[in-house]
Every structure is written in structure tokens, then in C-alpha cells.
Amino acid sequence: MAVTRETAAAVKEVEQYKYGFVTDIESDKAPKGLNEDIIRFISAKKNEPEWMLEYRLKAYRYWLTLSDEEPAWAKLHFPKINYQDSYYYAAPKREKLASxxxxxxxxxxxxxxxxxxxxxxxxxxxxxxxxxxxxxxxxxxxxxxxxxxxxxxxxxxxxxxxxxxxxxxxxxxxxxxxxxxxxxxxxxxxxxxxxxxxxxxxxxxxxxxxxxxxxxxxxxxxxxxxxxxxxxxxxxxxxxxxxxxxxxxxxxxxxxxxxxxxxxxxxxxxxxxxxxxxxxxxxxxxxxxxxxxxxxxxxxxxxxxxxxxxxxxxxxxxxxxxxxxxxxxxxxxxxxxxxxxxxxxxxxxxxxxxxxxxxxxxxxxxxxxxxxxxxxxxxxxxxxxxxxxxxxxxxxxxxxxxxxxxxxxxxxxxxxxxxxxxxxxxxxxDDQLFYCMQRGMTQEEAVSLIVNGFCKEVLQTLPMEFAVEAQKLVGISLEGSVG
Amino acid sequence: MALLEIKNLYASVAGKEILKGITLKLQPGEVHAIMGPNGTGKSTLSNVIAGRDGYEVTKGEVLLDGEDVLAMAADERARAGIFLAFQYPVEIPGVTTSAFLKTALNAKRRQEGKPEIDAMEFLKLVKAKTAQLGMPYDMIKRALNVGFSGGEKKRAEVLQMTMLEPRVAILDETDSGLDIDALRVVSEGVNSLRSPDRAFLVITHYQRLLDYIVPDHVHVLAHGRIVASGGKELALELEAEGYAKYLNAAA
Amino acid sequence: MKPSLITEHSFGEAYAKRLGVAPWRGNLPGPKVEEWRFTPLRSLAKIVFAPADDVDVDAVPRTVPVIPGAARLVLVNGAYRKELSDANLGKGVEFSQGKVAAKEGSSLIALNAAYAPESLALHVTGAAKKIIHIISIGAAGAAPTALHPRITVTAEAGAAVTLVESHVGLPGETYFSNPVASITVGEGATVRRYVSVDEDSEAFHLATSLVKVAGGGTYEAFHLGLGGALTRQEVRIALTGENASVRLNGAYALSGTSHHDFTTVMDHVMPSCASSQVFKGVVDGESHGVYQGRIHVARDAQKTDARQVHKALFLSRGPQIDCKPELEIYADDVQCAHGAATGEIDPNHMFYLEARGIDPEPARALLVEGFLADAVNEMSDEVVRDIFGVAIGTWLKRRAVGSHA
Structure with missing residues (x-):
């Protein structure tokens, strides 16, 4: 514990002098961006032992060498993520709604x-x-x-x-x-x-x-x-x-x-x-x-x-x-x-x-x-x-x-x-859809039923109460997909 | 008021006119048979009433209790009480017959403002109905129509009809592909559903089915028109003499 | 991630200078290029290849089968050799030689285009009676040699032709064959193409086939891979008109440290086309078999029926099999399926044959031939099918002798 408190104190000092921002260790958020201080902050905030902090830092330093290694082989298209534009600890809490x-x-x-x-x-x-x-x-x-x-x-x-x-x-x-x-x-x-x-x-x-x-x-x-x-x-x-x-x-x-x-x-x-x-x-x-x-x-x-x-x-x-x-x-x-x-x-x-x-x-x-x-x-x-x-x-x-x-x-x-x-x-x-609708199901019910049938082998491996909700979810996620 | 009334109905498929002015009235409690050779529009008539895509009604009306059926989507027609027993029931992999029946039944109950059926109550109901139809109860655990024999498929259709208790049931060539035993079982199921407030439209190529499901009225469909109507004896006459004279007359 | 390229190779300035042409400025694909992940070219890149010297080849090697009644077009180190050929092609086919236009495409196509002597062009205008047998011979002189054969086949609307290609080499220094075939199947035309690659055990063979099939056209191909240090047969097919049909099949049988790679791309561009692929392989020694097949169905290609299967059989402990069958589907009303499997000879099958008094080695050979037959039997030309069957039988005998040694 003593060690971590020391670390926290050190972090505080470093933060104040070196990078010019002041973060109250008691506060709930770290500023945007990612650097070793943020990692020290997270670790200190969680009162972590030294070995855990070391593990994090080792990972972070390695991550820095990976800037060209962000996986691009998947069939996914999305804008480049700016990792310095994120919060890494207690991102500002979303505002609680009144009702x-x-x-x-x-x-x-x-x-x-x-x-x-x-x-x-x-x-x-x-x-x-x-x-x-x-x-x-x-x-x-x-x-x-x-x-x-x-x-x-x-x-x-x-x-x-x-x-x-x-x-x-x-x-x-x-x-x-x-x-x-x-x-x-x-x-x-x-x-x-x-x-x-x-x-x-x-x-x-x-x-x-x-x-x-x-x-x-x-x-x-x-x-x-x-x-x-x-x-x-x-x-x-x-x-x-x-x-x-x-x-x-x-x-x-x-x-x-x-x-x-x-x-x-x-x-x-x-x-x-x-x-x-x-x-x-x-x-x-x-x-x-x-x-x-x-x-x-x-x-x-x-x-x-x-x-x-x-x-x-x-x-x-x-x-x-x-x-x-x-x-x-x-x-x-x-x-x-x-x-x-x-x-x-x-x-x-x-x-x-x-x-x-x-x-x-x-x-x-x-x-x-x-x-x-x-x-x-x-x-x-x-x-x-x-x-x-x-x-x-x-x-x-x-x-x-x-x-x-x-x-x-x-x-x-x-x-x-x-x-x-x-x-x-x-x-x-189309004939499957018509068959179901001829039995009185709405199109969405029919799609949900057919897709659930398609997924059955997987859904039946889920624990019971989960499976029931997953089945409903299958239908909900496909709403508006046919027609 | 007639339960189901078809007035001067014209329909085409892919631009080709198939139905050319069908008029038909089904009173509650009646069984009507529509007979005719292949390719005269029998299946088109059932698909048009049930609301399948790809069939264009160019003229005429279909009324259920005076309500415009043609304005409804296929599922609305079903919930309003029109049931089509398919000539070729569709296979739906992974969906158990039981899950299918329950979903269909609940759709109907929702329409009637009733709550969803309780699981135990549902099982009791299915048990009773399968027993009544002489079907093995285990069949409802199998995926709907998947790997069913011809006879099993038709029995599953009758089971659905029994569960859903429609106002008007259309049987589209229900006898096709059935041996004599299966035909008897299916017919008994249908007969048990005959009631003073329900009507049947039995579409068939052969008279054989009508030995079991005895109709009140028989109509001959040829070239998209009803060319003759009569009592059950008309079916026997057709069996003996064939369709030739009606086909020639209509052409 | 940047695709890594192999920039150190021998096909640059020095190579071009000896030919007196403009140099190829490209690079060889490296292991991080997805399509080449299973087929590394490091060993190829290390060898210093030179253009072919004038090597004296006075006869077609005996290992090349004689197809009865077929015309023969012989290429030595990529160049057409009239004196070894029988260019009487019969009716419906014309033959010419032309300059290869440098074109876009893969780096290997560009390499071929840079250094190919002249292309062998077949123009099919009617129903050709004769089978056309193209024989490509690799013959290195004193130094490792590279050859860049180029074949172009254009079948006009309604035309039909059957082609056989034999790729062989003479023992001696190593060589690298880099053939490119461009095949255009016109509307309602039929092209049948049977390719056998049985290069020298030290040789490299990296072939690319580009095929376009127009509406109602039929392309039927079979590729056999038997030898070579490193062989890749890459076939890229586009079905560009409605109701085009493709049957692409292949088999490989590998021993020693042979590496063989089948890479196929089946691009369904237009509706109502059908393609099927059956690939089978057996691997022995410490060999390495690769199958990568991609089926792409474009948004508009409704009613596509595309199928693909790859199965491989291990004959010993030591080989490896890498398989990547890929579906990329953008249309909903389609039938697409692929299957892949690996395993060894079923001991029950072996036992059954042995119980009938058949010795283990012939029993094994029989079962292997039976295994490959699924693919081989897809060939619709019976004469060629038999000839390819004999080649597989010879391979099996070679293997049996090797395993007893």
C-alpha cells in the first residue's frame, strides 16, 4: 500500500510539473488522451501494486510501437480512430436523465x-x-x-x-x-x-x-x-x-x-x-x-x-x-x-x-x-x-x-x-414468408420465427432464461428488414 | 349475408389472365367443391383469396362477412379467419411445429384481444388435437414439414386448421399425394370441423376426396370460369364422363 | 498494414539489359500479402535468374503424352519452336504470334508482360475438330533460367475448342516458368482446357490464367499438379454474361518437398450463371498443398449457383495442407456453398482391399486414384481424361518406388 501511495504522489508531482495539468487524485476523471501519466493515474486510482503498474506500462510502451499494426485485414470499414481523443479513465459520466x-x-x-x-x-x-x-x-x-x-x-x-x-x-x-x-x-x-x-x-x-x-x-x-x-x-x-x-x-x-x-x-x-x-x-x-x-x-x-x-x-x-x-x-x-x-x-x-x-x-x-x-x-x-x-x-x-x-x-x-x-x-x-403469414403471423413475426429456426442450433446452447430473451432479440434486431 | 362471397373475380399472373369472372357464394355451414382439370385456375383462386404476392386482381371483389378481403394483407386475411391448406406445405428448417403453431395461435388470440396462451394450456390443447387426428404427438417436436412424408404434411395442415379454427377453410388439392389411409384420416379431421358457422372450399382434381368430404355444392372450373354448378351428384358425373364436354363448351 | 513486398530479386535492370528491353520495375509479393500467405517466394527471390540462352532442344521429352490426332504447338523457354510443332490446327482455329502488350494486373502478369518473347495467340472462329496441344518446355542452360510463356485464346461467339497444355522441363539447372494465359470465351462458345504441370523437381512454376466467359458461354478446365519445387496455378475467372457456365477442377499429387498452390477466384458479375469447382489433392513426404478459392457474387448476380469443394488426403506424416475457401456474397437469391476436408486413407477401406488379397501398396494406389477420381472424372473429354489418369498412375508408381527405397 505504501508503495502505491508513493506512486500516486509521484504521479501527482509529475503531472503538475511536467505536463502542466493538475489532476486531483480524488477526482473521477483523467484528461483526454493517452500517455504514461494517464496509466500511472489509472493504476494509482485503483491503488494497484507496483507489478500491476509495470504490466500496464510494459503494454503501453509496446502499444506505441504498433502504430502501423492496427488490424486492417478484417472486412470492416470505419474512420481511423484517434486514440488521443478518448478518455481512458472514468470518461465523463453520461448525464443522468430525470425520467x-x-x-x-x-x-x-x-x-x-x-x-x-x-x-x-x-x-x-x-x-x-x-x-x-x-x-x-x-x-x-x-x-x-x-x-x-x-x-x-x-x-x-x-x-x-x-x-x-x-x-x-x-x-x-x-x-x-x-x-x-x-x-x-x-x-x-x-x-x-x-x-x-x-x-x-x-x-x-x-x-x-x-x-x-x-x-x-x-x-x-x-x-x-x-x-x-x-x-x-x-x-x-x-x-x-x-x-x-x-x-x-x-x-x-x-x-x-x-x-x-x-x-x-x-x-x-x-x-x-x-x-x-x-x-x-x-x-x-x-x-x-x-x-x-x-x-x-x-x-x-x-x-x-x-x-x-x-x-x-x-x-x-x-x-x-x-x-x-x-x-x-x-x-x-x-x-x-x-x-x-x-x-x-x-x-x-x-x-x-x-x-x-x-x-x-x-x-x-x-x-x-x-x-x-x-x-x-x-x-x-x-x-x-x-x-x-x-x-x-x-x-x-x-x-x-x-x-x-x-x-x-x-x-x-x-x-x-x-x-x-x-x-x-x-x-x-417468399413461400416461407407467405406460409407463415397465411397462418396469421405478421411479416415481422414470420421473419423472427424463420430466423430463429435458422439459428436454433446456436440458441439452444444458451442457458434457458438467456435463450428466451435472445430469441426475442433476434426478431427485434431484424425489424424493418423485409418489405 | 354470405360468409364468403366472390363477385366477378378476374386475376392474372405475370400479365396472363387466369381467372375470368368467378362468382361464388359460401353460406355458413356449407361445403363447396371446385373441380376441374389442371391449369384451369383452381390454385390461382385459392392463392388470390389468401393474398399471395404475384397475383394481380384486375376486377371483382372478395368479401368475408361483407368485409373487403382484397384490401387486407395476407396475415390480416388469415387473422380474419381465412385458412388455406396448402397443396405444397413449405418446409421451415429449425422451426418446430410446436413453436410455429404457438406463434400462429397467439397471433389469432392477439386479434381477438386475448392474452397469449399459457404454455401448459397450449401443450394440453395440442395433445388433445393430435390425439383427435390420430397423429403421433412427437410430430410437433420436429421442424415444420422438414422431412415429413406427403401424408404427414397434409395431416400437419389439418392440425393447424383444427388449432386455428378458421371461418373459411380452403383445401387446395389436399388429396394429392395421399394414400387411401391418409386420405381417410385427413378427411375425418376436416369433417370434424364442419359446423354451422364455418364454410369450406374444397379444391380438387378427383372426385375421390368427395367420397369422404361430402360437398353441398360442386362447381366445375374451366378456362378461368365456373362453367357448371350442381349438387354432389355432379362430381360423380364428372368422374364418369370426364371434363371434356365442359372444356369444349368453355373454349 | 502495408503489404510487404520482396524487393530483392533478379528481374530488374541486369535481366532486362540482357534482353535489350525496358526493365520490370515491380516486386514479388511477400508473405504478408494475403493471397500469398501460404506460398512464400523467398527461395525463388534468392536465386539469380537469367533470360534463357539459346538451348538446344531437338525433341519433346518423352514424358509428354502423345494425344492422337492433336495439333502440337511447342514452346521452348517461352518461345515458339516451329520445327518441333505440328501447326496444322484444322478448321475453325487460326494461330498467330504477337507482341505482348504490357498491362495492369498482378505483379507476375506484369513480369510476364515485360519479358515474354511473343504471345502465342489462338483465334477460334468455329467448332474446332482437333485438340490443340500446347507444350511448354523449360530448359536451363548453364545458369538458372526464367521463362515467360504467354498464351492468348479468343473463342468467338458459338465457337468451340479443346486445349491441352503440358508444362514440363529438362533436368539440369533450375528454371522458373511464369506463364500467363488469357482466355476469352465468347457468347455461347465453349472452351475446354486441360493443363498438366509436371515440372522438373527443382523448378518453379507460377502460372496465372485470366478467363472471361460471356453470356451462355461454357468454360471447362482441369488443372493437374504433379511436380516441381514450387508450383502455383492461379486461375481468375469472370462470368460476364447471363447463363455463363464454368466448371473448374483440379488435382495435385505431391511428394518430397514439393509445394503446390491452387488459387482460384470465381467472379460472378452477371445473373443466372453457374460455377462449380472440385479440387482434390494427395500429399506425401514433406510436401505442402495449398488451396485458396474465392467465390465473389456481385450485387446484380442474382440466381447465381456457385459451388466449391477441396479435399486432401495425407499419405504420410510430414506434409501440410492449407486451405482457404472463401465466399463473398452480395446478392440474396443465390445458391452458394463450399466444403473442405482433410484426412488420411480410411483404415477400413485398406483392410477391405487387403482382405481381398491386394498388397498394401497397390491397395493404397487404388484408393488414392479413387480419391482423385472425383475431380479427374469431371473432365468431359475421355481421351484426355485417360491420359491424365495415366500421369497420376505414373506418379503413384514413382512414389511407391521412392517409398521402398
Whole structure:
């Protein structure tokens, strides 16, 4: 602690003299832009130990060398981001609205369709709420129970202090600070996120969810999540919430690392519904996420399920490194783009161990003027005897102004491995639509039903309550796409 | 007032006139059969009533309880009580028959100002109806029409009709591709729905179906017009003598 | 990210000076260029190549099959050799030689354009009876040699022709063949083209085919890759008129440290066109097989039917296979699909044959031939199909001998 206080003091001095701006350490914001002082500020603000600050600085210095390495290979078009024009700590809080009357009626309409309770609607939309939010208290109750079982489920900033040995050992061990432009940036400036540790042999009896921590949110821009499943344990983790959040942050660059030891299993489900921008492509979130899991132990398993319906730009490849013999990686994805949205998403399955298996099921739906790309890598290493991969990528086009693309890379170095890849492209048939409408469904209901059928294999991997909302979301995100 | 009234209906497909002045009145409780050789406009008539895209009505009216059907979109017609049992039911991958039925049923209930059906209540209802139609209950767990045999598809159509309880049901060549056992099951389903406030329009090429679903009126459609009307005995006459005399007369 | 280029190579000033022409100012694509990520050209760039000397070649190598009744056009080091040819093409086809116009395009096309001697141009005006067999021979002198063959085929509306290309070389110093073929299929015309690349084991072969198919036209091609140190057959096809149809197929069989790359781009520009691709490969030793195939369907190309499949079979531990089948779709009313698979010979199949008393090696050969047959059988010309089948059989025998050694 003494060290960090000293650091804070040092930062203060440096700030005052060297750069001529004064930042009160007690204040909630750092000025715009990115430099070492800002990083020291973030670290000091979080009272971090020296090693954590060093990690951030190492990442930042490396990031500076990457100015030409901002990924350009994805099928995404967006204006160049000025990284000096962003806030990296506690971006000015969006103004609290006085009541729901001030909220975009379209957003409220969506909440209604999803059946979100009024109080929750206010939270999501950013209305000042005095009442205690139900799930917060629920979460606290759960947290106690989990602690008794030895589960650690806390903000990562807390874990840095309480479980430094675990954080030190695993942070950056799957996504190293030097991994890619966005991940490096995240390593330098991450604000907060979740930390989960499941002890040996425990089957975590409840789904862990960021939803429980909704009050602690506001960490969205550079989230960092680390989940460790110790030998023989199991955990299912849910990320995000199904309702679109009124969020004005332009850039999101999150990192998620999963580690599964011998015989452990992690199931990670995401429903991403950030603000997609308006029908003309104005506004919306740029979502650059690095998610990767390491199946380090034998017989371990990591399963990613994602339903991506939001964001203006999605750049995301939840991956599995299958190191342990007989480990299993699975990726189930629904990506919906409408209007001017662009998504370039997929997975990497890196087979290193013997008998490793992977399965990829990707469903891309493109409507309006949107572009939707599946990009995936299956790599079978020379030692991955008897490895198996099965990949199925299906695209659905709605209308003739959108695009659907499939870019798989399959690299095989082992003769005993078997890989299989299939991809198809289709549209919603006029006869299918008419059939549904002849049974009394509106066109939007019909589209939603048909698209949900198209996505079924993926949606059914979601936990029950999530699946129901995801189904509704599929319909909502495609409203106005036919006709 | 007639339940369904078709007045001097002209319709064309891709600029080609198919229906050339059809007039027909269905009173509540009645079963009308429309017979005729292939290519005379039978399916066009059912598609025009149901509101399929690509069919242009150039003249005439279709009224349901005096309401203008042609002004409604396809789904509005369905919710108003017009049901079309398709000649070729469409496959919808991934969508279970059960989910489909529930969505359709709720669309109707919404129209009637009723709340969505409770899940348990729905399952009970489906169980009862499938049992009534002698269908295996497990069928509703399969994707709609995907991999169904010809007979299963037609049975699924009748199941939907039974669930949705339409005012007017149009059966478009429901007998095509059915063996005799399937034909009996489907017909029994239809007959069980006959009621004093519901009307049927049975479109068929063969008289066979009418042995099971006995019509009150039979009409002969040739070259886009109704060229003869009569009682159920007309169907027998057609079976014996064929369509030749009507085709020649109309040409 | 800037695409990295290989700027150190031997095709600049010195090379041009020896030919007395203007130098090529381009560079070779580097590994960071997406289309070349699986096929590095570093080893090629390190070798100092010179233009071909006057090498004495007095006969076509015996390994080149004789196609009964076919006309023969022979190129040695890219230049047409009348005395080795039988240029009696029969009715419906005319043949001429012309200057190669420097054109835009990939760096390899530009390199070819800079140094190609003269193009061999075929003008097809009717239904050609004779198969036209083009034989390109690489023959290095005392130093590593580069050759830049250029072939142009123009099939007028309603015309039809069948072409066979054999790319071979003489043993000796290494050589680098950089052929470019431009093929135009007119309205309702049919071009069948069967290409066999069986270069010397030390040779480099980087071929580019540019094909345009007009409305109602048919292009059927088969590409076979058997030898060479590093071979790439890149085929770029544009379907530029309605109801055009393309069948592009290929097979490769690799041993030793051979590297073979099939790169295809199928560009559906207009509505109601169909394309299908079947590629199959077997890899042995420490060889490296690559298939990258892109299908692009333009916004207006409704009712497109485009399919593509690549399957590869490992015959040993050591080779690698890289595959990138790509769909880029901008129209909704289309049928597009691709498939890819890798694996080894099914032990059950082997056991079945062995149980019938067949020795392991012939059993394996039989299964490999069967595996490749899916692609080979796509050839509609039976005579050429048989000839290519024999070439594959020879490769298998060569391999069997090698594996016993």
C-alpha cells in the first residue's frame, strides 16, 4: 500500500510539473488522451501494486510501437480512430436523465418487447434511480454462498489485491500483452472486469453473470475478464445483458481470458446488444474484443456461445487453444447485422494436444446495407494426432443490399487428423414468408420465427432464461428488414 | 349475408389472365367443391383469396362477412379467419411445429384481444388435437414439414386448421399425394370441423376426396370460369364422363 | 498494414539489359500479402535468374503424352519452336504470334508482360475438330533460367475448342516458368482446357490464367499438379454474361518437398450463371498443398449457383495442407456453398482391399486414384481424361518406388 501511495504522489508531482495539468487524485476523471501519466493515474486510482503498474506500462510502451499494426485485414470499414481523443479513465459520466420521458422512445419500445421490468429499464437507459435494484441484493446473497464454496467472483481490481498470486500467474497468460493492437491497448488501460476462480472439483451450482454486477458496470470501455477453472471444476458464465444499453462510448476493446485445467469445463455465453447506430449508420459502438480460452489440462473443455446483434462494428474471434490431450473447444455463434452494421467475427481453434476436438457452428444473418463476415482458423499442429474439427457456417441474406462472407482458414499438419468444413448461403424464401403469414403471423413475426429456426442450433446452447430473451432479440434486431 | 362471397373475380399472373369472372357464394355451414382439370385456375383462386404476392386482381371483389378481403394483407386475411391448406406445405428448417403453431395461435388470440396462451394450456390443447387426428404427438417436436412424408404434411395442415379454427377453410388439392389411409384420416379431421358457422372450399382434381368430404355444392372450373354448378351428384358425373364436354363448351 | 513486398530479386535492370528491353520495375509479393500467405517466394527471390540462352532442344521429352490426332504447338523457354510443332490446327482455329502488350494486373502478369518473347495467340472462329496441344518446355542452360510463356485464346461467339497444355522441363539447372494465359470465351462458345504441370523437381512454376466467359458461354478446365519445387496455378475467372457456365477442377499429387498452390477466384458479375469447382489433392513426404478459392457474387448476380469443394488426403506424416475457401456474397437469391476436408486413407477401406488379397501398396494406389477420381472424372473429354489418369498412375508408381527405397 505504501508503495502505491508513493506512486500516486509521484504521479501527482509529475503531472503538475511536467505536463502542466493538475489532476486531483480524488477526482473521477483523467484528461483526454493517452500517455504514461494517464496509466500511472489509472493504476494509482485503483491503488494497484507496483507489478500491476509495470504490466500496464510494459503494454503501453509496446502499444506505441504498433502504430502501423492496427488490424486492417478484417472486412470492416470505419474512420481511423484517434486514440488521443478518448478518455481512458472514468470518461465523463453520461448525464443522468430525470425520467424515462427523456429516453429515446425506440429504446423503450425494445425494452417493452423484451419484457424488461420498469426499474431495470431505468437503469439501462441511464435514469437516476434511487430505489434499490433487485438483482443487486440478490447478487450479494449469492456472492456469500459462492464464497463459502470457495468460488472467487469479484471485480478484477479487487482480485489484484486479494488474490495477487492468481492474477499474476494467469493474467496475460492466454492473451499476452503483446497479442494484438487492441488487446495491448486493453492491457495498458483496462479499467475493470470480472475475476472468477472455481476451486478443484467444484461444479459451480449457478450461472455467474455480469448481470449481477450491473451497478458496478460503467467499466465497459476496456473491460478485462479472467476466469480460471481449476481441475475437475465447471462453470457457466454469462456476459452482457439482452437489452441494448444507452451507451455513448465509441470504442470498446475488451479482453477475456479463460483457463481450464485438467478435466475442467468453462461455458461462456455472450449476448451482445450494444447500440448499433441509427439506420444511416450514424453513431454506434466499435467493438474490438479479444476473447481466448486455453484448454490447458487434459480432457478440459471450453465452449463459447455468442449472440451478436449490436454494435456498429464487431471485431471478435473467441478462440480456443487446445493444449491438453483430448481437450474440446466449441464455438456457437449467431451474428446479426442490419442497416449499416458490420461484423467480422469467428473463431480460432488451435489443436496442439492429441485427440483434441473442436466444433464450430456459425450462423450469420445480414440485412439492410450490412456486411457480415465469418472469419475462422482451424489449425491442426503436427502433434495433434487424431484431432477432429467440424465446422458449419451458414449465412442468411435478407434483401439485396447486404453482404455475407465466409473466410475460413484450415491449416493441417497432421495426417491422422480429420477436418471438415461446410458453408452455405441462403435467403428467406417468399413461400416461407407467405406460409407463415397465411397462418396469421405478421411479416415481422414470420421473419423472427424463420430466423430463429435458422439459428436454433446456436440458441439452444444458451442457458434457458438467456435463450428466451435472445430469441426475442433476434426478431427485434431484424425489424424493418423485409418489405 | 354470405360468409364468403366472390363477385366477378378476374386475376392474372405475370400479365396472363387466369381467372375470368368467378362468382361464388359460401353460406355458413356449407361445403363447396371446385373441380376441374389442371391449369384451369383452381390454385390461382385459392392463392388470390389468401393474398399471395404475384397475383394481380384486375376486377371483382372478395368479401368475408361483407368485409373487403382484397384490401387486407395476407396475415390480416388469415387473422380474419381465412385458412388455406396448402397443396405444397413449405418446409421451415429449425422451426418446430410446436413453436410455429404457438406463434400462429397467439397471433389469432392477439386479434381477438386475448392474452397469449399459457404454455401448459397450449401443450394440453395440442395433445388433445393430435390425439383427435390420430397423429403421433412427437410430430410437433420436429421442424415444420422438414422431412415429413406427403401424408404427414397434409395431416400437419389439418392440425393447424383444427388449432386455428378458421371461418373459411380452403383445401387446395389436399388429396394429392395421399394414400387411401391418409386420405381417410385427413378427411375425418376436416369433417370434424364442419359446423354451422364455418364454410369450406374444397379444391380438387378427383372426385375421390368427395367420397369422404361430402360437398353441398360442386362447381366445375374451366378456362378461368365456373362453367357448371350442381349438387354432389355432379362430381360423380364428372368422374364418369370426364371434363371434356365442359372444356369444349368453355373454349 | 502495408503489404510487404520482396524487393530483392533478379528481374530488374541486369535481366532486362540482357534482353535489350525496358526493365520490370515491380516486386514479388511477400508473405504478408494475403493471397500469398501460404506460398512464400523467398527461395525463388534468392536465386539469380537469367533470360534463357539459346538451348538446344531437338525433341519433346518423352514424358509428354502423345494425344492422337492433336495439333502440337511447342514452346521452348517461352518461345515458339516451329520445327518441333505440328501447326496444322484444322478448321475453325487460326494461330498467330504477337507482341505482348504490357498491362495492369498482378505483379507476375506484369513480369510476364515485360519479358515474354511473343504471345502465342489462338483465334477460334468455329467448332474446332482437333485438340490443340500446347507444350511448354523449360530448359536451363548453364545458369538458372526464367521463362515467360504467354498464351492468348479468343473463342468467338458459338465457337468451340479443346486445349491441352503440358508444362514440363529438362533436368539440369533450375528454371522458373511464369506463364500467363488469357482466355476469352465468347457468347455461347465453349472452351475446354486441360493443363498438366509436371515440372522438373527443382523448378518453379507460377502460372496465372485470366478467363472471361460471356453470356451462355461454357468454360471447362482441369488443372493437374504433379511436380516441381514450387508450383502455383492461379486461375481468375469472370462470368460476364447471363447463363455463363464454368466448371473448374483440379488435382495435385505431391511428394518430397514439393509445394503446390491452387488459387482460384470465381467472379460472378452477371445473373443466372453457374460455377462449380472440385479440387482434390494427395500429399506425401514433406510436401505442402495449398488451396485458396474465392467465390465473389456481385450485387446484380442474382440466381447465381456457385459451388466449391477441396479435399486432401495425407499419405504420410510430414506434409501440410492449407486451405482457404472463401465466399463473398452480395446478392440474396443465390445458391452458394463450399466444403473442405482433410484426412488420411480410411483404415477400413485398406483392410477391405487387403482382405481381398491386394498388397498394401497397390491397395493404397487404388484408393488414392479413387480419391482423385472425383475431380479427374469431371473432365468431359475421355481421351484426355485417360491420359491424365495415366500421369497420376505414373506418379503413384514413382512414389511407391521412392517409398521402398
Amino acid at each position: 424515462l420521458d427523456e429516453v429515446d422512445p425506440k429504446l423503450l419500445e425494445t425494452y417493452k418487447k423484451l419484457g424488461i421490468p420498469l426499474l431495470e429499464q431505468q437503469m439501462l437507459a441511464g435514469v437516476a434511480v434511487d430505489a434499490v435494484f433487485d438483482s443487486v441484493s440478490v447478487a450479494t446473497t449469492y456472492k456469500k454462498k459462492l464464497e463459502e464454496m470457495g468460488v472467487i467472483f469479484s471485480p478484477i481490481s479487487e482480485a489484484v489485491h486479494k488474490h495477487p498470486e492468481l492474477v499474476k500467474k494467469y493474467l496475460g497468460s492466454v492473451v499476452p500483452y503483446s497479442d494484438n493492437f487492441y488487446a495491448t491497448l486493453n492491457a495498458a488501460v483496462f479499467t475493470d472486469g470480472s475475476f472468477v476462480y472455481i476451486p478443484k472439483g467444484l461444479r459451480c451450482p449457478m450461472e455467474l453473470s455480469t448481470y449481477f454486477r450491473i451497478n458496478e458496470k460503467n467499466t465497459g470501455q476496456f473491460e478485462r475478464t479472467l476466469i480460471i477453472a481449476d481441475e475437475g471444476s465447471y462453470v457457466s458464465y454469462l456476459e452482457g445483458c439482452t437489452a441494448p444499453q444507452r451507451d455513448e462510448n465509441q470504442l470498446h476493446a475488451a479482453v477475456v481470458e479463460l483457463i481450464a485445467l485438467d478435466d475442467a469445463e468453462i461455458k461462456y455465453s455472450t449476448v451482445q446488444n450494444w447500440y448499433p447506430g441509427d439506420a444511416d449508420g450514424k453513431g454506434g459502438i466499435f467493438n474490438f474484443v479479444t476473447k481466448r480460452g486455453a484448454c490447458r489440462g487434459k480432457n478440459s473443455k471450453i465452449m463459447w456461445t455468442q449472440v451478436e446483434t449490436g454494435s456498429a462494428i464487431t471485431w471478435k474471434y473467441p478462440s480456443c487453444i487446445l493444449q491438453g490431450d483430448n481437450s474440446v473447444g466449441e464455438f456457437y455463434s449467431v451474428a446479426i447485422t442490419n442497416n449499416r452494421q458490420q461484423a467480422d467475427t469467428g473463431t480460432k481453434m488451435i489443436h496442439l494436444g492429441k485427440g483434441t476436438r473442436s466444433k464450430i457452428i456459425s450462423k450469420g444473418i445480414s440485412a439492410g446495407h450490412a456486411d457480415n463476415t465469418y472469419r475462422g482458423l482451424v489449425r491442426i499442429g503436427a502433434k495433434a494426432d487424431q484431432a477432429r474439427n467440424y465446422t458449419q457456417c451458414d449465412s442468411l441474406l435478407i434483401g439485396d443490399k447486404c453482404g455475407a462472407h465466409t473466410v475460413p482458414y484450415i491449416e493441417t499438419r497432421n495426417p491422422t487428423a480429420q477436418t471438415e468444413h461446410e458453408a452455405t448461403t441462403s435467403k428467406i424464401g
